[in-house]
Amino acid sequence: MSKKRVHELAKQLKEQGIELSNQELVDKLHALGYHEVKSHSSSLEDDQAHAAYEKIVAERKPKPAPVRATGPGFVVRKRAHVEPPTVISPPPAPEPQPVYEAEPAPADLAAEAAPAEAGAPEPAPAPSVEQPAAPAEAPALAAQAPASPGAPAAPAAPATTGEPAPAPVSAPATAAPVTAPTAPVPAAAQPPRPGMPLPSAPRPGAPAAGPARPGAPMAAAPHAPTAPAQPAVDPRTLRPTSTQAVVISRPTVPVRRVTPPTTSRSAYPAAPGPRALGPVRELKVVPGSLGREREFIDVSRDKNKRGRSTGRPVSEEAAKNLSGKELLQAAISDRAYIPIRGKKKKPTKKGAKTQITEKAEHKKVIRVEESISVSELSQAMGVKASDLIRKLMQAGKMATINAQIDADTAAFLATDFGYTVEKKGFEVEEFIPEVAEDESKLVLRPPVVTVMGHVDHGKTSLLDAIRQADVAAGEAGGITQHIGAYNVQTQHGPITFLDTPGHEAFTAMRQRGAQVTDLVVLVVAADDGVMPQTVESIKAAKAAGVTILVAINKIDKPGATPERVMQQLTEYELVAEQWGGTTIMLPVSARTKQGIPELLEYISLQSEVLELKANPEKLAAGRVIEAKLEKGRGPVATVLVEEGTLRVGDALVTGIHYGRVRAMMNERGEHVNDVPPGYPVEVLGLSGVPVAGDEFNVVEDEKSAKEVAQHRAEKARQKELGSVKKATLEDLFAKAKSGGGKVLNIVVKADVQGSAEAVTQALQKAATKKVGVKVLDSGVGAITESDVLTAAAGNGIIVGFNTKPETKVDNIASQQGVKILLFDIIYEAVDKIREEMAALLEPIIKEKPLGKAEVRQVFNIPRVGTIAGSAVTEGIVKRTGHVRVLRDRKVVFNGKIGSLKRIKDDVREVAQGFECGIGVENFSDVKPGDILEVYELEEIRQSLD
Numbered sequence: 001m002s003k004k005r006v007h008e009l010a011k012q013l014k015e016q017g018i019e020l021s022n023q024e025l026v027d028k029l030h031a032l033g034y035h036e037v038k039s040h041s042s043s044l045e046d047d048q049a050h051a052a053y054e055k056i057v058a059e060r061k062p063k064p065a066p067v068r069a070t071g072p073g074f075v076v077r078k079r080a081h082v083e084p085p086t087v088i089s090p091p092p093a094p095e096p097q098p099v100y101e102a103e104p105a106p107a108d109l110a111a112e113a114a115p116a117e118a119g120a121p122e123p124a125p126a127p128s129v130e131q132p133a134a135p136a137e138a139p140a141l142a143a144q145a146p147a148s149p150g151a152p153a154a155p156a157a158p159a160t161t162g163e164p165a166p167a168p169v170s171a172p173a174t175a176a177p178v179t180a181p182t183a184p185v186p187a188a189a190q191p192p193r194p195g196m197p198l199p200s201a202p203r204p205g206a207p208a209a210g211p212a213r214p215g216a217p218m219a220a221a222p223h224a225p226t227a228p229a230q231p232a233v234d235p236r237t238l239r240p241t242s243t244q245a246v247v248i249s250r251p252t253v254p255v256r257r258v259t260p261p262t263t264s265r266s267a268y269p270a271a272p273g274p275r276a277l278g279p280v281r282e283l284k285v286v287p288g289s290l291g292r293e294r295e296f297i298d299v300s301r302d303k304n305k306r307g308r309s310t311g312r313p314v315s316e317e318a319a320k321n322l323s324g325k326e327l328l329q330a331a332i333s334d335r336a337y338i339p340i341r342g343k344k345k346k347p348t349k350k351g352a353k354t355q356i357t358e359k360a361e362h363k364k365v366i367r368v369e370e371s372i373s374v375s376e377l378s379q380a381m382g383v384k385a386s387d388l389i390r391k392l393m394q395a396g397k398m399a400t401i402n403a404q405i406d407a408d409t410a411a412f413l414a415t416d417f418g419y420t421v422e423k424k425g426f427e428v429e430e431f432i433p434e435v436a437e438d439e440s441k442l443v444l445r446p447p448v449v450t451v452m453g454h455v456d457h458g459k460t461s462l463l464d465a466i467r468q469a470d471v472a473a474g475e476a477g478g479i480t481q482h483i484g485a486y487n488v489q490t491q492h493g494p495i496t497f498l499d500t501p502g503h504e505a506f507t508a509m510r511q512r513g514a515q516v517t518d519l520v521v522l523v524v525a526a527d528d529g530v531m532p533q534t535v536e537s538i539k540a541a542k543a544a545g546v547t548i549l550v551a552i553n554k555i556d557k558p559g560a561t562p563e564r565v566m567q568q569l570t571e572y573e574l575v576a577e578q579w580g581g582t583t584i585m586l587p588v589s590a591r592t593k594q595g596i597p598e599l600l601e602y603i604s605l606q607s608e609v610l611e612l613k614a615n616p617e618k619l620a621a622g623r624v625i626e627a628k629l630e631k632g633r634g635p636v637a638t639v640l641v642e643e644g645t646l647r648v649g650d651a652l653v654t655g656i657h658y659g660r661v662r663a664m665m666n667e668r669g670e671h672v673n674d675v676p677p678g679y680p681v682e683v684l685g686l687s688g689v690p691v692a693g694d695e696f697n698v699v700e701d702e703k704s705a706k707e708v709a710q711h712r713a714e715k716a717r718q719k720e721l722g723s724v725k726k727a728t729l730e731d732l733f734a735k736a737k738s739g740g741g742k743v744l745n746i747v748v749k750a751d752v753q754g755s756a757e758a759v760t761q762a763l764q765k766a767a768t769k770k771v772g773v774k775v776l777d778s779g780v781g782a783i784t785e786s787d788v789l790t791a792a793a794g795n796g797i798i799v800g801f802n803t804k805p806e807t808k809v810d811n812i813a814s815q816q817g818v819k820i821l822l823f824d825i826i827y828e829a830v831d832k833i834r835e836e837m838a839a840l841l842e843p844i845i846k847e848k849p850l851g852k853a854e855v856r857q858v859f860n861i862p863r864v865g866t867i868a869g870s871a872v873t874e875g876i877v878k879r880t881g882h883v884r885v886l887r888d889r890k891v892v893f894n895g896k897i898g899s900l901k902r903i904k905d906d907v908r909e910v911a912q913g914f915e916c917g918i919g920v921e922n923f924s925d926v927k928p929g930d931i932l933e934v935y936e937l938e939e940i941r942q943s944l945d
């Protein structure tokens with residue numbers, strides 16, 4: 001025997017217009033005695049199901065009244081133009097609570113409503129009042145109502161027409177119920193079918209009313225039409241019986257309905273849910289016709305039902321014109337050729353291999369200026385830098401990737417890789433050409449005489465005597481600390497003198513002086529004789545191949561012994577003419593001016609012998625004697641013109657600096673416009689402070705001067721890069737020299753470049769094994785904030801020589817904790833620096849014995865502690881001293897004396913032979929017989945050496 005499930009029974013009942021929910025039906029079946037029914041999926045025997053069906057139908061439909069709908073549903077209706085009759089309805093609902101009529105709507109009322117509406121001429125009646133009666137199909141149709149609330153045109157046409165809904169018009173009165181033209185609410189527009197139960201009133205949440213105001217589901221409630229024919233029964237007054245349940249109210253839960261698949265689906269997005277995804281299609285991927293595409297073919301089972309599925313695939317041509325989205329849609333709905341990107345096979349020639357192109361020989365040339373870094377060379381040749389480094393190592397050269405290698409090394413490496421290195425070389429000669437000397441244009445020039453000698457032997461005084469100007473008086477400490485260049489007009493013609501400092505620190509300056517000079521006047525004090533710097537000056541002059549003329553000075557002094565000097569000089573291969581030698585030695589006195597005219601005469605004679613000539617018509621060239629930075633004037637260079645004539649406006653280059661000569665001043669501070677060869681002059685207009693001793697050249701124009709200067713700067717930079725490692729090693733060496741200990745870092749600032757150089761050298765020489773000296777920076781000019789910061793970074797000090805800090809720099813220095821030491825005498829600078837160096841060393845703590853005391857008796861005094869009554873046996877005992885307690889020659893305590901008393905008085909010290917009371921701090925275990933060794937600690941400064 002077959003079975004029937006509860007939900008099937010429910011369906012069967014529904015066909016009879018009895019709408020019961022599954023649970024209601026289960027309850028009902030329980031009520032009918034079918035207790036085995038548990039849920040809607042429980043089954044009943046066929047006969048049982050039939051019996052139950054009969055019973056329920058009998059109960060719910062006692063007589064086949066076509067006009068009366070039975071069932072639990074209630075109709076909420078609203079009629080247009082109908083005065084609300086007396087309604088038995090729930091008390092006025094203040095809130096949107098659904099109101100249901102207890103009385104089902106009579107069918108005739110619906111029929112009556114239709115004509116009434118038909119008569120209504122309003123073209124656009126309010127849709128909500130266009131529901132005179134629920135048509136018979138309402139339940140079914142209602143299910144098809146669009147889920148989208150507020151949709152003005154119901155998307156679903158009545159099933160009977162199968163046509164799209166026209167414009168929303170109200171249903172004409174004459175329209176047959178079934179064939180009635182579509183209305184905005186088609187379901188509502190149809191009259192009920194006889195025998196069919198009236199549908200439930202549209203739920204407030206369901207917008208079955210079509211154009212009804214969305215979001216106002218309960219709008220109809222106040223105007224709910226009623227059925228006057230039947231006395232209305234308030235459902236809440238009903239009581240359920242054993243056979244019939246009473247629905248008092250139904251929850252107004254808005255139901256989201258899934259829109260059936262229609263053509264309008266695209267216009268109304270489907271509600272989320274399993275069916276909202278629409279039908280699932282199976283797509284098969286097949287190769288395209290050309291083999292380079294893929295074709296998607298819908299192989300879904302229901303494809304025949306779909307209108308387009310059997311259509312032709314989108315052609316390859318058409319597919320090309322489609323956008324990506326369209327292409328995808330086409331692929332999903334039909335077929336399309338999808339070109340597969342990135343899968344193209346490149347047409348390859350059979351047997352063709354990747355060609356490795358070789359550089360043409362003429363392209364395998366690397367132009368190197370001065371040097372090139374390993375990485376640059378590797379890039380230029382397209383080889384690995386590591387390969388180059390390996391080759392360099394094999395050749396015994398250690399290099400890193402950033403190391404600079406010179407052109408020759410680069411050439412050595414390049415040949416291994418088939419490259420040649422061409423020295424690009426910046427040809428300075430292009431800018432500063434070597435011009436063959438035109439003898440006819442050579443004219444006599446003044447001799448350049450450098451006065452050299454030991455400190456305080458009277459060089460400046462001698463020059464002063466010659467120039468008749470008192471320069472020495474203005475010098476700090478009476479020492480010539482930087483070179484002076486003067487041209488002196490003598491009876492025998494002009495002579496240019498260079499005064500060089502005698503201090504040992506100025507060796508470089510002396511050497512420079514010797515290099516640019518024609519004659520050296522070696523000043524030796526007759527009372528002092530040959531001294532170290534005398535010897536150094538001799539060496540410098542000889543190295544430069546310059547004739548030496550000896551001036552034995554201070555012969556006015558009582559202890560002057562010129563012969564002794566002459567004798568000493570013979571040790572240095574300087575034999576006086578009067579002794580058969582070749583060296584002119586003149587006894588002079590700067591003070592009494594004795595021998596000065598003879599000295600000048602000899603200088604002139606010597607220059608004549610030397611035939612000192614130069615071409616004044618050439619572009620000027622010469623040497624920088626001294627350079628400094630002056631406030632308001634900028635870089636000032638004292639230059640000696642050696643050839644050509646230097647003019648204001650000339651483009652000049654010296655070292656890495658260049659510029660146009662803005663102004664020139666002679667030794668008397670007078671402005672000059674042109675300076676012939678053999679004359680010194682101060683030059684303004686350079687881009688920076690040049691290096692003393694550097695050559696200078698006048699070039700065609702400022703642009704050329706700049707190019708030469710920049711080239712030199714670049715060279716210097718490359719050299720610096722290459723020497724980084726060396727510098728580091730030097731640092732390590734310096735540290736090792738100072739025993740790996742302390743290093744005093746110094747920033748040197750001086751008025752002129754030569755002084756800065758000399759001070760730097762002097763300070764560096766002060767380094768000892770214990771404390772090293774590192775000059776962090778050395779420069780010319782006032783002490784700036786930048787100098788302070790440099791010193792601060794190195795935790796160092798600043799040494800200013802003949803210079804001072806700029807405004808506010810003092811404050812910054814004190815903020816940064818940087819000490820600025822200013823000097824104008826080099827000895828003082830060195831002495832002070834040695835003090836600073838010594839201060840870096842930790843002091844040595846030394847024990848100094850004071851005396852001894854023997855403990856005779858021990859007293860324990862309340863609130864004071866243990867006091868050792870002792871007798872001072874040796875030296876003295878000091879209150880501030882340290883004490884060592886010895887017992888049986890062993891130290892039992894070491895500490896400080898806490899108190900010292902004689903009788904009852906506190907005393908500072910007790911001498912030998914006296915008794916006293918000694919309190920030992922933090923020690924109370926003193927015993928008679930103990931020896932108290934008293935001592936004090938001394939801090940001793942370490943010596944630098």
Ligand SMILES: Nc1nc2c(ncn2[C@@H]2O[C@H](COP(=O)(O)OP(=O)(O)OP(=O)(O)O)[C@@H](O)[C@H]2O)c(=O)[nH]1
Nearest residue numbers: 455456457458459460461479480502554589590591
């Ligand atoms: N009695 C005497 N004293 C002289 C003579 N020449 C120089 N002095 C003194 O010697 C001292 C040093 O003279 P300077 O001219 O400064 O000596 P210097 O060689 O230029 O010294 P530096 O510039 O330090 O190298 C001064 O006190 C002079 O007055 C001289 O002929 N006779």
